[in-house]
Amino acid sequence: MKDLTSLALDVAKTYGATYADIRIIEKQSESIAIKNGRVEELTASTNYGFGIRVVADGSWGFAGSFLVDKGEIERVARLAVEIAKASAMIKKENVVLAPAQAIQDSYKSPMEIDPFKVSLDDKLALLSEAEEIIRKTKGVAISTASMSTSREKKIFANLEGSYIEQEITESGAAIEAVAIQAAEVQERSYPNSHGGDVATAGYEFIQGLNLKDHAPRVAEEAVALLSAKQCPSGEFTVILDGSQLALQVHESCGHPAELDRVLGMEASYAGTSFMTLDKLNKLQYGSPIVNINADATIPHALGTFGYDDEGVPAQKFDIIKNGLFVGYLTDRETAPVIGQQSNGCARADGWGRIPLIRMTNINLLPGDSSLEEMISEVDDGLYLATNRSWSIDDKRLNFQFATQIGWEIKKGKLGSMVKNPNYTGITPEFWKSCDAIAGPSEWRVWGLPNCGKGEPTQIAHVAHGASPARFRNVKVGVGR
């Protein structure tokens, strides 16, 4: 492959690039879904291609193609330079990249059981036994069990002398029960909604989810929700489970801390950020017990890698420290704006897209409480679990989330189940109302395989560590 990467970099340089990199990526993936006793999806796919990114005349250009041969690499390298020169027709300043070390290395995500060597029969059997339990539960209308596995082999090389090979294997699975009655649809899923949980791991991760052990509960809760009472409206003390908090962290901390968004680079799409440059080290984002970090080195987490797509090593750093906003997610282009070096968050969705600042594993660090203790201290509140829908404004301030299920908390004890819960708030006010976070024993990492950003849209695989946490005076039952 070095002959191809060298050719790309040489051609780009010859035509005027002052910086160039190439990524050659081959991805293999498999998806299986069983729905209502029928194998709905059983797909194998492969995808191969390369992308060349250059700076010429002080501006960026990028081009990618599915055809990996010398002729096409030459054409695409020239096109990338032509595009960069067109960019330079409307520029403010020359692109300045934070310095980065030239690295020759390789990284392979650890796994025990290669998911591509497990037989299809075994995979179908694992899903079938969970799906059958859900399907045979009285009142369930739609039963689903699914898994996805992928392996991405990528080569990164740049004009500065880096040459990095990485191989990342991902595995994930989910089950879901939908109960329907007249004008009512209720759903429960495990281990999470929107695709379940995914990790940089092998088939052992899917086995470890024990789907069939959770299937009876998931099915019964979906059916029970049909006759549960409506979630009340008003201001309540709310405890969120770890999976819902994962998305809360994602939308209200991860995205607004992306420095490209702060600098306006995403303004025309999902918007900008309230965490503006003047707020760094000044904004009291949350209560003093709120600590949020980025850590791309957590073993098996979905946002873990060896090097980002600019060849910068995976890193761990603080975003919120004792409630204070202290750090951004950066890449080589944006880090110099705040006088820093890249903290390794540049990632691209495959060979055909440019690296953007993406979350890695953004984690709400554990506190010293427990779910049981938090509940015992609430006189009148709600415990809400598993995301159903999400929405947040274009500066990441006003949010509204719906969850699949909730329970009343009365006089320190979990009470009746409630359906159709939702809650809303303003980001810093909400995080400042956080008065308890469960400890390390209840903390786990949740993989989110569907984070969208950029134009053309790119989907990133990220993760969030979280344990249940408690918030005071939260507006619940909105729009009723």
Place this chain on the structure above:
Amino acid sequence: MIDKDKIQEAMQTAIDYSRADQTEVLVSSTSTALTRFSNNYIHQNVAETNVSVSIRAVVDKKLGYASTNRLDAGSIKEMVDKAIEIAERRPPDPDFVSLPEPRPIELRDLVSKLTVNYSPKERALDLQRLIGAVAARNLTAAGAYSTGYSTLGLANSLGVNAVETISEAELKTVVMSETSSAFSSAIAVNVNDIDVERIALEAEETAIRGQNPAELKPGFYTVILSPYAVADMVSFMAFAGFSALALQEGRSFMKDKFGQQITDPRVSIWDDAYDPHTIGLTFDFEGVPKEKVVFIENGIAKSVCYDSYTANKEGKKSTGHALPAPNPYGPMPLNLIMAPGDSSLAEMIRTSEQAILVSRFHYTNMEDPIRTTLTGMTRDGTFLIEDGKVKMPIKNLRFTQSIVEALSKIDAISLDRQLKEGILGPAYVPWIKVSEFNFTGVTQF
């Protein structure tokens, strides 16, 4: 550009080679370029050429799928073998009847060579005009300008065979002042039909009008929704309920409602890939020609759209709305159209004692698909109207509102309609005025 002959050759290779009972091959070829700008300069500028070959093999009612992005005969044959191998190792699907039989297709081939070949320099020259105009008014522009084409080929072993190309240009911009923002966009087959100056002007005017917004308390208000917001709303409604799969699974709001009045009688919504105002393929991802399907006619629930699988289940014919197989969504309408009314934006404003004018929605999401409860924010220009005039800009509001209920409280619909992006592609929709729209929150800007 990968020509149609090459796509035909790839499809024929798969069909000739396959030993499955039935075989379907979908080949898509895309070449797109996108120039992105922010803070009045180009900050990202990309181009991508890709193909995909997807095989669906049927063996004894067992279905297997495999796909690759390599177009050589060896890779295609490998994917055919893989799809058959997968099919053979799974249980049969008792509800599967057959891949579709061929039907005549009237291709539109909406292609502009100018759009296909538009260069990065030409996009930059257009953007110099847009950014120049915006900067001259001390405003800042961000946005994206894309040009390119896609060709879809679909063939099956029963004789279905169709190839069609569509070129598309889209320019969108968010123009900002210190305290306001505004959006404008246009989509066209021919890049020459993108009116750069008009787009710049529309956004500039709204951005200037929207400066220093005041805070308005949330509550029930009459609302005037722009085609941007209506496209968003109608496409979420379609996603929740206009698919035969949603109906068959009992999760469509249309269930048990056919023949009943579900919205104001002035509301009619349909899908029509042949309408001259829409951009889209004339056949679906199974090679079935797209039929016009009316979902709501004069407020009455009429029908849903079908692919071959959901149609066979009910002994019906597919309406030509299949998405690429397999998918969990079922058939979907990709060319939504809403009927015009007889009003206008000016008249809607003039006749309002008090109303909120919404330029655009942001980050909408369905909380309850059966009640069609949608939540989201307003964005890029929200204004209070009082006594028939735009009184002042207001801070962005959150709404939590049933779409069906909103369409039951229609005050007026405009004659003018526009093609605007929704979650299922561009929809051709009017301005609408709705009473008692539920705004449930406010943000800080």
